[in-house]
Amino acid sequence: MADQPRSKIVSELFIGIMSGTSLDGIDVVLADFSAAPRLLASHSIPMPQDLVAQLLALNTPGFDDLRLAQEASVAVTRLYAEATCALLDKSAITAQEIQAIGCHGQTVRHRPQDGYTLQLQQPALLAELTGISVAADFRSRDIAAGGQGAPLVPAFHQCVLGDAQEHRAVLNLGGIANVTQLKPGAPVIGFDTGPANILMDAWCQQHSKQRFDAHGAWARSGQVDGVLLTRCLSHPFFAAKPPKSCGREEFSLAWLTTQLGGKEATADVQATLAELTALSAASAIKAWYGAPERLLLCGGGARNDFLRERIALHLPGVRVERSDVLGVPGDWLEAFAFAWLAYRLWHHLPGNLPEVTGATGLRLLGAIYPA
Numbered sequence: 001m002a003d004q005p006r007s008k009i010v011s012e013l014f015i016g017i018m019s020g021t022s023l024d025g026i027d028v029v030l031a032d033f034s035a036a037p038r039l040l041a042s043h044s045i046p047m048p049q050d051l052v053a054q055l056l057a058l059n060t061p062g063f064d065d066l067r068l069a070q071e072a073s074v075a076v077t078r079l080y081a082e083a084t085c086a087l088l089d090k091s092a093i094t095a096q097e098i099q100a101i102g103c104h105g106q107t108v109r110h111r112p113q114d115g116y117t118l119q120l121q122q123p124a125l126l127a128e129l130t131g132i133s134v135a136a137d138f139r140s141r142d143i144a145a146g147g148q149g150a151p152l153v154p155a156f157h158q159c160v161l162g163d164a165q166e167h168r169a170v171l172n173l174g175g176i177a178n179v180t181q182l183k184p185g186a187p188v189i190g191f192d193t194g195p196a197n198i199l200m201d202a203w204c205q206q207h208s209k210q211r212f213d214a215h216g217a218w219a220r221s222g223q224v225d226g227v228l229l230t231r232c233l234s235h236p237f238f239a240a241k242p243p244k245s246c247g248r249e250e251f252s253l254a255w256l257t258t259q260l261g262g263k264e265a266t267a268d269v270q271a272t273l274a275e276l277t278a279l280s281a282a283s284a285i286k287a288w289y290g291a292p293e294r295l296l297l298c299g300g301g302a303r304n305d306f307l308r309e310r311i312a313l314h315l316p317g318v319r320v321e322r323s324d325v326l327g328v329p330g331d332w333l334e335a336f337a338f339a340w341l342a343y344r345l346w347h348h349l350p351g352n353l354p355e356v357t358g359a360t361g362l363r364l365l366g367a368i369y370p371a
């Protein structure tokens with residue numbers, strides 16, 4: 001038998017690191033992009049409580065911010081390096097085999113209307129600690145080109161969850177909720193729909209001493225407060241047209257406090273916050289391209305059974321499932337996306353979708369700090 005031609009297998013290994021607005025932890029993945037994107041390994045480490053407090057404080061102006069921000073960025077970068085090393089250890093892969101790390105950094109400001117966004121991290125230190133090249137600062141080039149700098153994941157959603165026949169939408173339920181509409185033959189649309197876990201987590205931490213409302217059990221025990229819900233929905237962000245993005249600037253415990261009448265039962269507030277997320281996301285999905293055939297959920301909020309049920313209730317006839325059913329683990333999708341954005345930059349390929357972010361054109365996103 002003649003020898004089979006030996007095709008040279010070139011691996012395209014990248015690492016993605018994500019720590020989102022929920023401040024729950026650091027997610028790191030190892031992915032291969034030599035063919036269709038493949039998730040090879042994942043690892044997560046919790047964010048230490050003192051660092052959570054430091055980072056939360058940095059979301060609002062305070063004394064000696066410049067020093068505190070730099071100190072927090074060094075601390076968070078050391079954790080990124082620790083998570084990366086743990087991931088490499090458990091996958092038996094060496095740093096030399098990785099092309100680059102795509103690191104999102106920790107958002108403490110997002111003000112595209114003023115021309116900037118700020119993700120704390122020290123990419124030079126990460127390159128030094130890991131011995132791997134680091135791609136970072138993905139959002140600012142899109143903002144420089146007139147865009148929102150967010151969301152950046154829709155291009156990746158299209159790549160791994162798009163379908164030629166089925167009209168799909170992807171809803172990421174992280175700290176903030178963002179949707180991507182993937183309608184065959186139509187341009188991709190993606191935008192933030194409002195708060196997901198940031199408000200529910202904050203209320204839960206303040207009143208139930210739990211970090212989050214596991215499976216939405218506490219919210220389920222309460223009643224939706226119609227007056228509070230209407231008041232919350234009157235926030236101008238919900239009526240604004242995309243492209244749009246939001247963060248703790250718009251939706252914080254301080255904002256929630258101004259919406260409360262003062263007599264609401266705490267469980268009712270939790271139920272109302274879950275409903276706020278479900279209703280605002282479902283309405284936003286229907287408003288642009290109409291309801292999809294299938295809605296794929298990802299992010300930590302996809303584990304919230306009550307929230308999932310409420311979303312499905314507002315989208316009758318839509319198959320609502322976690323993205324895991326299509327082989328794309330929803331817990332790791334964001335980190336996977338930043339590995340992909342690093343791969344795009346590494347090969348001088350654009351990472352943004354101008355129709356999503358509002359930028360004036362396609363751009364190479366981020367900067368590389370060589371190993």
Ligand SMILES: Nc1ncnc2c1ncn2[C@@H]1O[C@H](COP(=O)(O)OP(=O)(O)OP(=O)(O)O)[C@@H](O)[C@H]1O
Nearest residue numbers: 020021022174175197212214215299300301303304
């Ligand atoms: N079993 C669960 N039940 C309910 N909520 C959960 C569960 N597991 C996780 N969560 C929620 O998911 C949150 C974390 O989600 P995720 O990591 O996707 O958000 P993130 O880090 O803010 O990311 P993003 O960048 O997308 O905003 C937790 O803070 C918690 O509120």
Ligand SMILES: [Mg+2]
Nearest residue numbers: 020022024025
């Ligand atoms: Mg997270």
